[in-house]
Amino acid sequence: MQLYNTMTRKKEEFKPITDGVVNIYACGPTVYNYIHIGNARPICSFDVLRRYLTYRGYKVKYVQNFTDVDDKIIKKANEEGVESTEISEKYIAEYKKDAHGLNVMDADVHPKVTESMDIIIDIVKTLVDKGFAYESGGDVYFRTSRFPEYGKLSGMPIEDLKAGARIDVNSQKEDALDFAVWKAAKPGEPYWDSPWGKGRPGWHIECSAMSRHHIGDTLDIHCGGQDLIFPHHENEIAQSEAATGCKLANYWVHNGYINVDNQKMSKSLGNFFTAREVAEKYGYEVVRYMMVQAHYRSPINYCVELLDSCKASLTRLYNCRATLDSAIEIAKNGEIKPEAAEIFEKRKQQFIEAMDDDLNTADGITAVFELVRDLNTMSADKETSKEQLLAGAAVFDELTGVLGLLYNRNKEEEIPADVMELVEQRTAARKEKNFALADELRNRIADMGYIIEETRQGTKIKKK
Numbered sequence: 001m002q003l004y005n006t007m008t009r010k011k012e013e014f015k016p017i018t019d020g021v022v023n024i025y026a027c028g029p030t031v032y033n034y035i036h037i038g039n040a041r042p043i044c045s046f047d048v049l050r051r052y053l054t055y056r057g058y059k060v061k062y063v064q065n066f067t068d069v070d071d072k073i074i075k076k077a078n079e080e081g082v083e084s085t086e087i088s089e090k091y092i093a094e095y096k097k098d099a100h101g102l103n104v105m106d107a108d109v110h111p112k113v114t115e116s117m118d119i120i121i122d123i124v125k126t127l128v129d130k131g132f133a134y135e136s137g138g139d140v141y142f143r144t145s146r147f148p149e150y151g152k153l154s155g156m157p158i159e160d161l162k163a164g165a166r167i168d169v170n171s172q173k174e175d176a177l178d179f180a181v182w183k184a185a186k187p188g189e190p191y192w193d194s195p196w197g198k199g200r201p202g203w204h205i206e207c208s209a210m211s212r213h214h215i216g217d218t219l220d221i222h223c224g225g226q227d228l229i230f231p232h233h234e235n236e237i238a239q240s241e242a243a244t245g246c247k248l249a250n251y252w253v254h255n256g257y258i259n260v261d262n263q264k265m266s267k268s269l270g271n272f273f274t275a276r277e278v279a280e281k282y283g284y285e286v287v288r289y290m291m292v293q294a295h296y297r298s299p300i301n302y303c304v305e306l307l308d309s310c311k312a313s314l315t316r317l318y319n320c321r322a323t324l325d326s327a328i329e330i331a332k333n334g335e336i337k338p339e340a341a342e343i344f345e346k347r348k349q350q351f352i353e354a355m356d357d358d359l360n361t362a363d364g365i366t367a368v369f370e371l372v373r374d375l376n377t378m379s380a381d382k383e384t385s386k387e388q389l390l391a392g393a394a395v396f397d398e399l400t401g402v403l404g405l406l407y408n409r410n411k412e413e414e415i416p417a418d419v420m421e422l423v424e425q426r427t428a429a430r431k432e433k434n435f436a437l438a439d440e441l442r443n444r445i446a447d448m449g450y451i452i453e454e455t456r457q458g459t460k461i462k463k464k
Contacts, residue, residue, distance in 0.1 A: 001056070001356045003221075004297060006229060006252040007153055011358055014251065016220045022058045024050065025211040025249075027224035027232070028110070030067040031091035032076050033274075035098050037287070037302060038258045038265055040275040042225045044291035045255045045359075047104045047404060049223070052355050055402045063214045064107040065207060066092055068114050069200055074189055084190050085114070098275050101284035102291075103407045111210045113201060117192045120201045120209040123243050124181050124194070132242040136172040138184025138197045144177040147238045153252060154230040161230075179235050181205040204235035208248075212240065222249035226256055256299045265302070278307070285408055286311045292361045292403050313369075317406055320372045320379075322462075324393045326455060327379040334385030340378065344395045347371040351399050361403065368399050415461055419448050423461055426452070 002011040016022045026046050029039055043064075053060050067073075068088035077084040092112075099106075113120070124140055127133035133142050144150045151158055161177055180202035185191035191198040201209075211219055217240075224233065233252065240248040257264070260271035278287050289310040294300050347367055354363035375392045378384045400406045415423075426441035442452050445461070453460045 002358050003251050003253060004358045006254050007249075009155070012251070016058070017218060017250065020057070020059060022053050022060045022220045023215045024060065024062045024221045024223065025207070025215060025219050026062070026064040026107070026222075027207060027228055028064040028066050028107075029091075029095055030070045030072060031088045031095060032070065032072040033091060034094055034276055036265070036272060036274050037278060038225070040098070040102060040287060041258055041291050041296075041300070042223070042255045043099055043104050044102055044288050044404070045296040046223050046253075047102075048292055048296075048361060048402070049221075049253070049359055050105065051402050051404060052359065055398075056352075061109075061215065062105075062107045063109045063111065063211065065210050066095075066110055066112045067203070067206065068092065068112045069190055070203065078188065088112075088114075094276075098279075098284075101279055102275070102288045103285070103404045109214050111214060113206045113210075116206065116210050116213065117201075119213045120205055121182075121192070121194050123209045123212070123239070124201075124205060126243045127181060127239060128195075130242065132239070133181055134174065135196050136174075138199060139172065139180055140182035140196050141173050141178040142181050142235065142239050142242075143174065144179070144238065145175055147242055149241075150177070150238050151234065153234050153237055156230065179204065179231065181239060204232055205239060207232075207236050208240040208243070211248075212244065217244040217246035217248075219249040221251045221253055223253040223255075226254045229254060253296075255296045258300045258302050260302045262301055273302070282307050282311060283408075285314060285405070288404060289314050292405070293365055295358075295360055295362050297358070298362075313365075314405070316372065317368070317400065318409065320375055321393070321396060321406060321409060322460070323379045323455065324375055324389060324396070326460070327384070328386055328389045328393065331382075331384060331386040331389055334387060336385065336388045336391050340388050341391070343374050344371075344391060347374070348395060348399070351402075355402070364399070364403065368396075368403070371396060371399065415450065416448075419445060419450050419461070422448075423452065423459065427459060 001014040003014045004010070005012050024046070026042065029035055050060050050062050066088070069084060073084050073087050077087045080087070124133065127142065128135065128140065131143070132146050133140050151161055158177070181204070182194060182196055183199050183202055184196070185198040185200065189200070191200055211222070222233070237248050259265065260273070263271060265271055275287055286307060290300065290306060293310060293313070347370060350367040350370070351364050354360045354367060357363070375396060378389060378392060422441050422445050426438050426445070429438040429441060445452055450461050450463055453462070
C-alpha cells in the first residue's frame with residue numbers, strides 16, 4: 001500500500017512499526033458548536049482509512065481527541081452564562097450524533113483535554129527542564145529557536161514563517177515564532193494548578209501529550225485536515241520530538257479542503273453549512289458519499305448539483321442490492337459459473353489496487369459500479385443460480401462496507417399498513433385487468449409518498 005506523506009511530499013510504501021499493527025492518531029474537533037461539512041470530511045476520510053487497513057488484515061488502534069477546553073468554548077459559555085463543561089459535553093454528544101449518522105466508527109479511545117491534565121503538565125515540565133520551553137508572566141512558551149527543524153512539515157523557511165507570525169503588542173515571547181504550551185488563567189476562565197501557577201494548556205500541547213500517552217513516542221500515522229499542517233501539526237512535531245527525542249509520526253496524512261460553489265467556506269460569506277443541516281435535506285449517507293467519492297487529498301466543490309449526483313449514485317447502489325435480494329429469493333440452486341467467479345475476483349482486485357494507491361476511493365467506487373453492472377446483468381438472467389447471486393452479493397457488501405456505504409439497507413422504514421393495503425388492492429385490480437382502478441390506486445399511493453415499481457421479481461414499493 002502506498003500513502004502520500006505530507007512530510008516527504010511523495011507517496012511511500014506503508015510499513016507499520018509493528019508487523020500487523022497500525023496506530024493512528026487523528027486530531028478531533030474543538031467542541032463548541034455543531035460540526036460543519038469541512039469537519040465532516042476528515043472524520044469520513046480517515047474512517048475509510050481505518051476500515052481499509054482493517055480489511056487488509058491489520059489490527060488498528062485509532063485515537064481521536066476532543067478539545068474540550070479552548071478560547072471558543074469559554075467564549076460561548078460566557079455568552080450563554082453556563083460553565084464551559086456544559087458547552088463541551090453538549091457538543092461532544094452532538095458530534096457523536098453526527099458521526100454516527102455518517103457511519104463513522106467510534107475511536108478506540110476518545111481522550112479529552114480536561115481528563116488529561118496530568119500528562120499535559122508533565123510534558124510541559126519536560127520541555128522546560130530541557131530548555132525547550134520557558135516561563136514568562138505565568139505563560140509557558142516553546143522556544144522554536146532550539147528546534148532547528150522547525151518548519152519541516154509545512155516546508156516553509158523560518159524567515160517566511162516569522163514574516164507571517166502574529167505578534168501581540170505586549171508579547172512576552174522571546175521570539176515571534178514561539179508558541180504557548182501553557183497559558184496563565186484569566187478571570188472567569190477554567191484553570192488547573194501547575195508549577196507555573198493556575199492556567200490551562202495551549203492548543204498544540206494537548207495532542208502531543210495524548211498521542212504519546214495512548215499510543216507511544218512514535219505513531220504510524222498522524223492525520224488531520226490540510227488546515228492543521230501549520231501551525232498545529234508543525235508545533236506538535238517540535239514539542240513532541242523535543243520532549244522525547246523520537247520522531248513523532250512516520251506518515252502524515254492530510255485531507256483536502258471543501259469549497260462551496262468554488263468559494264472558500266466561511267460564515268462571513270454566508271456559505272457555511274453544518275453537516276446536520278445538509279443531512280436534514282439529503283440524509284447523512286449522501287453527505288458521507290460526497291466525502292468518499294473524491295480522493296481524500298483532492299478538493300471538493302460542495303454544491304447542490306454534487307449532492308444530487310451523490311444521491312442518484314447511492315440510489316443506484318441501493319437498487320442493485322434490492323434487485324439482488326429479489327433475484328436471490330426466486331433463484332434456483334446451482335453452481336457458480338467460473339466466468340462469474342473470475343468477474344468477482346477481478347472487481348475485488350480492481351478495488352484493492354485503487355485503495356492501495358494512496359486510498360483512491362474515487363477509483364474504488366468505479367470498481368464498485370462496474371460490479372453493479374455485472375450483478376444487474378446476472379440478476380436479470382433467470383438461469384443465474386442462487387449460489388452465484390449470493391457470492392456476488394457478498395463481494396458487493398464487502399466493498400461497500402469498506403467505504404462505509406449502504407449502512408441504511410437494513411434500516412429501511414416499515415411501509416405503513418394503509419399503504420400496503422392499497423398495494424394489495426392494486427395487485428388484485430391488475431389480476432382482474434382493471435387497469436383504470438390500478439392506475440388510480442398507484443396515484444393514491446404516490447400521494448402518500450411511495451412509489452410502485454414492477455420488476456421481474458414482482459411488485460416493489462419504496463419511499464419517494
